Amino acid sequence: MSLTRTFRRCALPAMAAGLLAAMPQTALADVGGGNVSVGWSIGNTPSEGLSNITFPITVNPGTAHKEGIYFAQQYDFADAMGYTGLQPRENSGGKERMSARFSTFTAGATTSDPLCHEGADGGPGVTCAVDFDAVYGHRYDIKVERTGTDTWSGTATDTVNGRSTHLGTWTLPEGSGNLQGSQGGFVEYYLGIPSCAEMPRSDVVFGGPTTTDAGGLSGTSKANYEYSDCVGESGYKAEPDGAGTHITRGFVS
Secondary structure, three states: OOHHHHHHHOOOHHHHHHHHHOOOHHHOOOEEEEEEEEEEEEOOOOOOOEOEEEEEEEEOOOOOOOOOEEEEEEEEEOOEEEEEEEEEEEEEOOEEEEEEEEEEOOOOOEOOOOOEEEEEOOEEEEEEEEEEEOOOOOEEEEEEEEEEOOEEEEEEEEOOOOOEEEEEEEEOOOOOOOEOOEEEEEEEEEEEEOOHHHOEOEEEEEOOOEEOHHHOEEEEEEEEEEEOOOOOOOOOEEEEEOOEEEEEEOOEO
16 A cells, blocks of 8 residues: 555645655656645535535546546545545547546445445455546536435536446445535546656546535635645646636646
């Protein structure tokens, strides 16, 4: 398990950046692509938490259509954590493709969904994954919602053509609680590259999250900073986009 993945699960990217900065880059055969920290929040979240959150993510056409990039939003429960998001894939059969993830890092979580398996990033939890025909430039609303007692499901809906993709279902230990109203996310290049100048291109908009609870609430997403490898060497840029943030990074299409 990489340091990046360990600390992103714990929502401590600054610590990971500090540890990796102490390692001389010349000692590595190649470099990891590093990450961009994203933060999101939904104001006026009820004290009991939320039964659903929708995370809008638009992977723009300038993004490299290849494995190695992860656009994710994390979420907390009262006593649990997870993340969901989209990963580009190579085109197949003349169609654009992406892969979606829907995971929890909670000991004791279980699943019977065929898209899922127990274990997450080498530790406890459940990971669900599905590859699907996608359209770059379309906004996908990724919804995390309670679908039973301590049971949660994920869905990605193309907001242009209305097609929905089931991402998986898992059950948390009793008493894990509802979704909390703020957390973080990331843009990550998780494969090695010979140099930062060869980083594949990422172009994404993280929209402000929403929920149907409490009469309907809307939140914001914002980019924070780069961390881990390639800080200041990736062409990173972020700017506001409505209630969200538009992030570009990397060079190779």
